Amino acid sequence: MAQTETMTINMGPQHPSTHGVLQLILELDGETVVKATPHIGFLHRGVEKLSEHRTYHQTIPLTDRLDYLAPMSNNLGYVLAVEKLLGITDEIPERAKVIRVMLTELTRIKSHLVWLATHALDIGAMTVFIYCFREREAIIDIYEKISGARMTSNYFRVGGLSEDLPAGVVDDIRAFAEKMDEYVDLYEGLLTGNKIWQKRTLEVGYISGEDAIDIGLTGPALRASGVDWDLRRDNPYSGYEDYDFEVPVYEEGDTFARYKARLIEMRESAKIMLQALDKLQDGPILADCPKVCLPPKQDVVNTIEGLIHQFKIITEGFEAPEGEVYVGIEAPKGELGYYLVSDGSANPYRMKIRPPSFVNLQALPQMVEGALLADVIATIGTLDIVLGEIDR
Amino acid sequence: MSEHAAVGKLKQKFADAVLDVVEFRGETTITVKKEQIVEISRFLKDELGYNFLCDLCGVDYLGKSPRFMVVYNLYNISLKDRLRIKVPVEENDATVDTVCNVWSTANWHERECWDLMGISFNNHPDLRRILMAADWEGHPLRKDYPLQGPDREPYQGRLQ
Numbered sequence: 336m337a338q339t340e341t342m343t344i345n346m347g348p349q350h351p352s353t354h355g356v357l358q359l360i361l362e363l364d365g366e367t368v369v370k371a372t373p374h375i376g377f378l379h380r381g382v383e384k385l386s387e388h389r390t391y392h393q394t395i396p397l398t399d400r401l402d403y404l405a406p407m408s409n410n411l412g413y414v415l416a417v418e419k420l421l422g423i424t425d426e427i428p429e430r431a432k433v434i435r436v437m438l439t440e441l442t443r444i445k446s447h448l449v450w451l452a453t454h455a456l457d458i459g460a461m462t463v464f465i466y467c468f469r470e471r472e473a474i475i476d477i478y479e480k481i482s483g484a485r486m487t488s489n490y491f492r493v494g495g496l497s498e499d500l501p502a503g504v505v506d507d508i509r510a511f512a513e514k515m516d517e518y519v520d521l522y523e524g525l526l527t528g529n530k531i532w533q534k535r536t537l538e539v540g541y542i543s544g545e546d547a548i549d550i551g552l553t554g555p556a557l558r559a560s561g562v563d564w565d566l567r568r569d570n571p572y573s574g575y576e577d578y579d580f581e582v583p584v585y586e587e588g589d590t591f592a593r594y595k596a597r598l599i600e601m602r603e604s605a606k607i608m609l610q611a612l613d614k615l616q617d618g619p620i621l622a623d624c625p626k627v628c629l630p631p632k633q634d635v636v637n638t639i640e641g642l643i644h645q646f647k648i649i650t651e652g653f654e655a656p657e658g659e660v661y662v663g664i665e666a667p668k669g670e671l672g673y674y675l676v677s678d679g680s681a682n683p684y685r686m687k688i689r690p691p692s693f694v695n696l697q698a699l700p701q702m703v704e705g706a707l708l709a710d711v712i713a714t715i716g717t718l719d720i721v722l723g724e725i726d727r
Numbered sequence: 728m729s730e731h732a733a734v735g736k737l738k739q740k741f742a743d744a745v746l747d748v749v750e751f752r753g754e755t756t757i758t759v760k761k762e763q764i765v766e767i768s769r770f771l772k773d774e775l776g777y778n779f780l781c782d783l784c785g786v787d788y789l790g791k792s793p794r795f796m797v798v799y800n801l802y803n804i805s806l807k808d809r810l811r812i813k814v815p816v817e818e819n820d821a822t823v824d825t826v827c828n829v830w831s832t833a834n835w836h837e838r839e840c841w842d843l844m845g846i847s848f849n850n851h852p853d854l855r856r857i858l859m860a861a862d863w864e865g866h867p868l869r870k871d872y873p874l875q876g877p878d879r880e881p882y883q884g885r886l887q
Contacts, residue, residue, distance in 0.1 A: 376858035383843075384867055388874050419752050548778055548804065551832030562804065569807040658751040661800050661811065663781060672782050674800060689782040689800070697835045726858060 341369050348377050352457045352712045355722030357696070359711070366707050371700045375693075378726035386686040390652025391417050391493055394683065399487035401690060401724040405446040407438050408666040409724075410491040415572055416662040416673035417493045420655050423624055430618040431495035432574045437508065437611035438481070438490070439573075440604040444515065445474045446667035446719075447597050447604075451522060454594075454716035458535045463525050470518055473511055480504045494628040495621035509612050515605035519598055526594070536590040540702045540714035543588055550701065551694040554669030555600060556718060559585045559592035566665040577614075578607050590717040597719075627653045652681035668692050668719050690724040731755035733775055733810055741767055746815070754811060761797070761814040761823050768799070768812075768829040777801040777810055780826070783836035785816075785844035789870035794818040795846055799826070816846055825851040843868040 341364050348356040356377035362370040382401065386394040398409040418424050452467035475485045480501055482488040490497055526532045542552065544561040557564060565582040567575040583599035585592035621628045629648055634641030655677040663672040669691030676685040695718045702718075703711045730748075737757060738745050744767060747758040759767055771777040779802040786796045795816040802809055816823055825848040826833045837848045838857040845866030848854055856863060865872055873879070 376856075376860070379858045381867060384872075384874060422752060549831045551780065551830070564804050564807075570809075659756065659811075660752055660754060661782070661809065663802075663809075670781060672800065674782060674784060674798065676786055685784075685786045687782065687784040687798075693835065694832055697832065 339364065346711070348374075353715060354453060354720055357715070357720070357722055357725075359699075361708070361711065363708060366709075368703050368706055368708060368711060371703050371711065373696055373699055375696070375722070375725050378722045380727065382727045383686050383688065386683050388682060390681050391655065391683065392648070392652060394686070395491070395493075396487065396489045398688075399489050401688065401727060402446070402666065402668065402671075402692065402721045403486055403723045404449050404721055405442045405667045406486060406488045407435075407442040407490060408446075408664065408671060410488065411435055411439050411573065412662060412664045412666065412671045412673050414491045414493050415664065416660055416675050417655070419660045419662055420658060420675050420677055421493070421624075421627060421653075422656070423494065423622055423627065426622040426624060427495060427573075428619045428622060429574075430616060431620045431622075433611050433614050433616075434496060434500060434620070435491060435573050436575065436578065437608050437615075440607045440611070441474060441477065441508065441511075443604045443667045444601050445471055447601050448474070450597065450667075450716075450719040451594075454713075454719075455526065455532075457712050457716045458532065460526060460529070460532060463522055466518070466521060466525075470511075473507075477504060477507050477511065480507070492621065492628065494624055495619070498632075499620050505612065505615065508608065512605045512608040512612070516602055519601050523598060533591065535709075535713055536594060536717075538587075539590045539706065539710045540717055541587075541589045542698060542702050546701065547588070547698070550698045552669070552698050553691050553694065554665065554667070554719075555583075555596040556593055556669065556695055556698075558583060559596045560588035561586040566663055566670060570663070572662070572664060578610050580607050590713050593717045654679060654681050655683075663689070666691055668721070668724075669695055688724075688727060690727065692718075692720040692722075693725045696720050696725060731810065733757070733771070733777075736775060737767065737770075740770060754809065756811040756813060758796075758813045758815065761816060764812075764814050765824045765826060765829065768826045771801060771810070771812070772829055776803045776805055779804050780830035780832050780836075781809075783826075783833055783840060785840045785846045785868070787844060787868065787870045792817070795821060795844065797823050797840065797846060821846045822849055823847075824849045827851060842866070845869060 341362050343362050347353040347358040358374040360372040361368055382397050398413045399406040401409045448467040448471045452464040455463040478488055479485045482490040542560055547557050547560040563584045568582055580603045583596045585596055630641045630644045635645045657677055657679040659676045661674045663670045671691055672689030674687040675683050678684040702714050734748050744760045744763040749756045781802050782800040784798050793815040796813045799812040837851055840846050841854055842856040842859050843866055
């Protein structure tokens with residue numbers, strides 16, 4: 336009598352298509368996946384523990400290093416949570432809010448570009464990778480002009496922004512946003528009608544809307560399963576209610592639907608950026624809260640009061656009232672949540688980050704079990720995970 | 728601000744279990760007894776529509792009694808509404824019943840809570856460490872766990 340045995344193989348943590356240090360233990364029956372077990376934690380740096388020993392401002396650079404493909408989204412979620420804790424949400428100046436929205440949408444495009452580039456490369460479409468990274472380079476250049484860093488921007492502050500936009504960068508952003516539609520057309524020309532792309536993505540990695548909610552999927556992955564939920568529209572923050580944008584929703588729940596949803600999001604992000612550019616008015620970029628916000632650099636170098644003010648905030652930080660808040664924002668990969676507990680001191684008593692990738696990865700086993708081994712690669716790509724934020 | 732709609736319904740259904748209700752910055756936090764967390768979760772999900780568990784984590788209030796809180800951040804996708812449930816957990820009995828059967832997403836969150844905070848979950852299908860190595864000793868997010876890690880002198884600054 337013929338007997339079959341399943342075979343257990345290891346994939347990762349050093350594997351180009353796992354997008355970082357993700358390890359999967361796969362049990363295979365021939366080419367079919369019987370069981371998939373993700374192992375994570377190889378990049379754990381203890382961000383939550385570290386934050387308990389730092390002031391609120393000193394924690395901002397840690398958030399850059401969570402989802403390192405979308406640092407400004409992480410910054411935004413964190414500063415919104417601290418502002419809510421302090422009760423100064425309404426005091427953020429208009430200019431800071433508009434710049435935050437504009438740059439977070441730029442960040443969304445940046446994150447989606449890396450997703451598309453690597454996802455397509457994993458499946459075998461190499462050209463897209465080159466084009467996407469060309470556009471990403473333009474975004475990184477804008478990042479560098481604004482914050483001085485190409486990836487870890489550390490640009491937002493509790494109360495506003497670290498400094499105003501440098502001269503000329505607004506024109507760069509506008510030029511980029513205006514061309515984004517054209518770029519997306521180019522990617523679509525390479526992929527959407529491509530027979531190989533369709534064969535590798537249509538009906539691959541299916542998950543129903545109900546299962547997706549149950550397992551906690553968020554972001555474009557949830558919207559591609561027919562659940563119409565976008566925090567920017569449904570629980571607006573930082574002035575998103577003033578922008579006009581579409582939220583793409585697809586019913587199919589497969590890799591192709593998630594691909595289409597993210598491409599439309601890129602177009603919509605460019606639309607929001609252009610609206611933000613039109614709204615942009617001169618004005619202050621930091622809230623008028625001297626106990627929380629650093630003084631302008633000019634005061635620090637010219638006046639003793641400014642110097643003392645800066646010194647106090649840098650060395651002691653500011654005390655937040657006792658309490659707890661949870662703020663969720665629509666990061667490129669899904670709901671990024673910060674749960675902050677304060678005991679009235681100058682450090683967060685407890686900071687819990689709800690990283691979208693961590694929860695989205697949890698859906699992987701049920702999406703690949705019963706599928707072919709090659710589809711595992713496509714499914715990891717479509718979930719758009721970043722291990723920096725999974726492992727924290 | 729008026730009371731959150733879920734508070735009255737919870738108090739009506741689980742009169743003995745609701746320990747405390749706090750409003751802060753427009754967010755409602757309901758503290759309930761840990762023995763009834765599974766029934767309360769199921770009620771919140773099935774009757775009140777909190778179908779999405781955003782986040783689950785533990786908080787260590789070292790020096791207080793009870794020492795731990797397990798925090799459930801819930802979301803209602805149709806009403807776009809948030810609600811937070813907390814359960815107190817004693818140090819000498821650091822266990823809570825799992826809510827994996829209510830929201831599957833709790834699986835990894837509870838594993839993380841066990842791994843980093845040392846709160847175990849009864850009837851959890853797969854309670855293993857998730858972020859730390861499998862043979863790690865201790866639970867790093869506890870307040871009495873040193874920042875520098877075990878068996879190391881605290882960092883004194885580089886001039887000393």
